[in-house]
Amino acid sequence: MKRRSMSSADWALWHSWMEAQRVVASQIDGALQARVGISKAEFSVLRALGTAADSTLRVGALAAALQWEKSRVSHLLTRMENRRLVDRREAGAPGRRTAVTLSHHGDEVLEAALNVHESSVVDLFISRLTRDQASAIRTWSDRVISTASSPIAPASL
Amino acid sequence: MKRRSMSSADWALWHSWMEAQRVVASQIDGALQARVGISKAEFSVLRALGTAADSTLRVGALAAALQWEKSRVSHLLTRMENRRLVDRREAGAPGRRTAVTLSHHGDEVLEAALNVHESSVVDLFISRLTRDQASAIRTWSDRVISTASSPIAPASL
DNA sequence: CAAGATTGAGGATTCAATCTTC
DNA sequence: GAAGATTGAATCCTCAATCTTG
Numbered sequence: 092m093k094r095r096s097m098s099s100a101d102w103a104l105w106h107s108w109m110e111a112q113r114v115v116a117s118q119i120d121g122a123l124q125a126r127v128g129i130s131k132a133e134f135s136v137l138r139a140l141g142t143a144a145d146s147t148l149r150v151g152a153l154a155a156a157l158q159w160e161k162s163r164v165s166h167l168l169t170r171m172e173n174r175r176l177v178d179r180r181e182a183g184a185p186g187r188r189t190a191v192t193l194s195h196h197g198d199e200v201l202e203a204a205l206n207v208h209e210s211s212v213v214d215l216f217i218s219r220l221t222r223d224q225a226s227a228i229r230t231w232s233d234r235v236i237s238t239a240s241s242p243i244a245p246a247s248l
Numbered sequence: 249m250k251r252r253s254m255s256s257a258d259w260a261l262w263h264s265w266m267e268a269q270r271v272v273a274s275q276i277d278g279a280l281q282a283r284v285g286i287s288k289a290e291f292s293v294l295r296a297l298g299t300a301a302d303s304t305l306r307v308g309a310l311a312a313a314l315q316w317e318k319s320r321v322s323h324l325l326t327r328m329e330n331r332r333l334v335d336r337r338e339a340g341a342p343g344r345r346t347a348v349t350l351s352h353h354g355d356e357v358l359e360a361a362l363n364v365h366e367s368s369v370v371d372l373f374i375s376r377l378t379r380d381q382a383s384a385i386r387t388w389s390d391r392v393i394s395t396a397s398s399p400i401a402p403a404s405l
Numbered sequence: 406c407a408a409g410a411t412t413g414a415g416g417a418t419t420c421a422a423t424c425t426t427c
Numbered sequence: 428g429a430a431g432a433t434t435g436a437a438t439c440c441t442c443a444a445t446c447t448t449g
Contacts, residue, residue: 097366101374104386108373111389112269114396132439150410163440165411170438189410209254216265217258219391227384229261232268234376239271289417307432320418322433327416346432 119211127204133171134208136164137193137201140177146193147180153191176200276368284361286333289324291365294333294350294358303350304337310348333357 097105120131129137139156140146150168154161168191171177176197180190193201220228254262277288286294296313297303307325311318325348328334333354337347350358377385 097370097374101370104377104382104389105369105373107386107389107393111392114392118396130439151408160441161410162412162442166439169411212262213254213258215392216262217254219395220261220388221384223380224384224388225261227378227381228388229264231377231381231385232261232264235268235271235372236264238376239275287417308430317419318432319420319434323418326433 115215118215119208122207122211123204126207127200129176129200129204132167133176134204136167136171137176137197137204140191140193141198141201141205146198147190149190171197272372275372276365279364279368280361283364284357286357286361290328290333291361293321293324293328294354294361297334297348297350298355298358298362303355304347306347328354 116131123129123131123134127134135157136153139153140148143152148156150164151161153159154164157164168177168179172179175194178192178194180192217225273288280286280288280291284291292314293310296310297305300309305313307321308318310316310325311321314321325334325336329336332351335349335351337349374382
């Protein structure tokens with residue numbers, strides 16, 4: 092057990108970082124909700140569909156892409172279908188399983204949401220980074236991601 | 249409208265950063281849950297109480313400290329009280345309003361949680377940062393926080 | 406019965422309405 | 428009636444159970 096402990100500067104850094112995250116996330120959520128009328132979760136679904144061929148995916152594929160529970164996707168799709176953001180259709184070859192596709196309305200909403208999202212990210216994140224800061228953050232982030240082996244980390248339990 | 253748009257390197261940076269956040273948050277949540285049996289929200293409450301004088305706060309003060317809805321705090325306290333993590337007591341002077349305090353058990357749990365939390369933060373965050381990366385992140389984070397004027401940002405609506 | 410999807414119950418969070426104490 | 432706190436209804440998410448198709 093390495094038991095290295097944190098200085099007060101370390102804690103200050105941690106708290107700044109956490110608070111900045113919170114601010115960025117809540118500003119983006121708020122902008123999407125206020126200007127397009129969708130949640131961050133709904134935006135994720137719309138974007139995943141918009142990226143897919145024919146704007147169509149199966150539920151399982153959506154869940155995998157978003158790293159969500161299949162049932163979460165299913166429940167959310169039910170609500171989004173009621174709001175005419177997506178359609179559930181019969182899929183592929185000789186009429187079988189269900190597939191999810193963007194509705195015309197969903198496509199328009201996605202378009203607007205992408206603009207709102209991009210300008211939020213620029214304003215809050217990109218435009219406030221110097222080149223050096225950007226590369227520092229990039230390097231650190233990639234290291235964290237690549238070292239994230241265990242699913243939830245029983246962490247030397 | 250400034251309409252600056254993002255390069256693919258900008259997007260890659262954004263996605264790395266978001267994913268790193270997700271990894272860090274889920275590892276810490278998982279460690280707290282697996283090793284101490286509490287959620288991140290519960291940890292926040294315990295820590296706020298532990299920091300307060302007499303380990304006691306009113307609900308409103310807790311909500312303000314955590315930047316949460318008062319009702320969220322109230323609901324969570326009810327669950328935590330049932331699990332004997334906190335007590336609700338009569339407060340101050342000539343016996344009036346309610347106050348929340350750490351139970352003996354809550355205090356022990358907090359102790360353990362602080363250790364788990366600190367070692368997670370060290371492992372995931374602090375120990376992976378060079379001095380330059382740390383100062384880059386610190387500078388950026390502080391700028392984001394200090395510029396977060398509007399509550400939810402109608403953002404040039 | 407295996408893969409894919411949905412459903413239902415229970416927990417967590419928010420908003421609005423209510424209760425309590427001065 | 429104003430400040431502080433709780434409660435209830437509605438929404439969203441997780442987990443487990445179920446339904447459906449081949």
